[in-house]
Amino acid sequence: MSASNSGTGHFLEMTISSVVLIVLMPIFIGIVGPKIGEDFEAVTAYFAKPVPAIVTALTLIITLLHFKSGVTTLIEDYVSSSSRKVWFTFTAVVSYLSIAIVIFTFIRIAL
Template sequence: MNFLTDRKRATGLGAGGSGVAHHWLTIATSISLIVLVPFFIFVFGSAVGREQADVYAYFSNPFIAIAMALSLVGCVIHLKTEVDEAVEDYIGGIKRKLTLIAVAGFCYALILSGLFAILKLAIL
């Protein structure tokens, strides 16, 4: 039997135990992507159709490399929060935990490989 007071239930961060932190992370990444995605499209679109040496020179600019890295990290973190939400809503039990681990591993591997590629472009 559960003997929690109303206050204890209210400060207990909800049934999921994470409160609204997940929601605020999704909102924050959404707002940051409002700026980052058009900038990414502009930056990436400017590099399309150039010669290989020109592309290397273009991405060696630290501002361009940092903007690309921020866009990559913001998009993948937003993807992870949205997929986590879908998994928590539709999958239960041990499958949920394994799927959340797989999603996190995939997203962090995607970030790592993307940052490595951007770094390699910027250094060459």
């Protein structure tokens, strides 16, 4: 694969995730916003419902994937080649670990 194909794929990935986040963020804010300040039991009962849980988890997961893609671009552009692999690995671990925590949390709330 040539460099231009990689850049095009990355551009499409970032564009698609940006558009999806533009749609999801107002919905996410509408779902999460009213629950700020409520007690723990009310919030967990609310997020045990499928729609708030799915929208919130989807928003967080897509945000973390968008973060990973953006940080990868920053590393490619600004980090010296000797330490890139370490930073790529670190970014992937942090992103995927965060996604796993989001998924685990919503499964735990649902059960």
